[in-house]
Amino acid sequence: MINSRYVAGLSAFIAVAYFAVSVSVLGHFDPNLSTPYFTVPVALSIFMVPTGFARRSRNSKIADARKRVSDFLRDLSEYTMYGTPLSEAVLLVSRNDYGALNPEVRLLVSSVSVGTPVEEALRHFGDSLKDPEIQRFGIILQKSGESGSNTSDVIALVSRFSSQMQLLNEERNAEMKNYNLILIVSFAVFLIVMLVIDVRFFDAIHIQNASGFLFQSAGPRVLKHIFNTGIYVEAIGIGFIIGLIRDRNLVTGFMETGAMLFASAIILLISGAI
Numbered sequence: 001m002i003n004s005r006y007v008a009g010l011s012a013f014i015a016v017a018y019f020a021v022s023v024s025v026l027g028h029f030d031p032n033l034s035t036p037y038f039t040v041p042v043a044l045s046i047f048m049v050p051t052g053f054a055r056r057s058r059n060s061k062i063a064d065a066r067k068r069v070s071d072f073l074r075d076l077s078e079y080t081m082y083g084t085p086l087s088e089a090v091l092l093v094s095r096n097d098y099g100a101l102n103p104e105v106r107l108l109v110s111s112v113s114v115g116t117p118v119e120e121a122l123r124h125f126g127d128s129l130k131d132p133e134i135q136r137f138g139i140i141l142q143k144s145g146e147s148g149s150n151t152s153d154v155i156a157l158v159s160r161f162s163s164q165m166q167l168l169n170e171e172r173n174a175e176m177k178n179y180n181l182i183l184i185v186s187f188a189v190f191l192i193v194m195l196v197i198d199v200r201f202f203d204a205i206h207i208q209n210a211s212g213f214l215f216q217s218a219g220p221r222v223l224k225h226i227f228n229t230g231i232y233v234e235a236i237g238i239g240f241i242i243g244l245i246r247d248r249n250l251v252t253g254f255m256e257t258g259a260m261l262f263a264s265a266i267i268l269l270i271s272g273a274i
Helices: 003-024 036-080 084-093 099-113 118-123 134-146 150-206 222-248 251-271
Strands: none
Touching: 003 036, 003 134, 036 084, 036 099, 036 134, 036 150, 036 251, 084 099, 084 118, 099 118, 118 134, 134 150, 150 222, 150 251, 222 251
């Protein structure tokens, strides 16, 4: 699994290095390449895109592991149904392939193989993925084994519950994809409108001391910077919203945020709006 902290640290270093180089070197070739209205969003995108991708990859792996929990529990229930001890059942089901859940199953089998009580081993189920939902299933099985209840029925019940939860999550994810697309399209429309205003109108504005004009002491360049800042703020806001509604996590929206910041900066630079 990609180490998201390592990726975040490395991308932050590269972003700072780019910012320093752009200010000290690139500005000699083109002043626009060293202006904060270009370097800051590009540097942020260098940090955000890899960080968001790493977190998305981690979440995707955890989601795949969650999908296989019901298969693992169902197989475990079938063995214990006929009187097989839970510790032996764990060893038997380990022969099956559970995809992204395999590392957790291997750790569980390793603990049981060296003599750790299966109830104790189940307490740490899901620790390597650090996923509370998978850990919760392990704790339920642990308590079931310790209470001496009908373990097979409990495992089957938990397996059905896991399957239902995955169906609900898949339906929710499908709906969220539509919302994400709507948000990205809305930003694209906003960017086009702001770009037209930047390019077509601001250069033609001649500020005069006419009464009632909001920007009496401002020039076209200041107004351009205000509108450009609005574009970047909109990109950051939409990216964070995408992360929240999809994964309830701001960091997972970094990839979309960085992509929109980078695209905005490049488009503004090419069009001469910076």
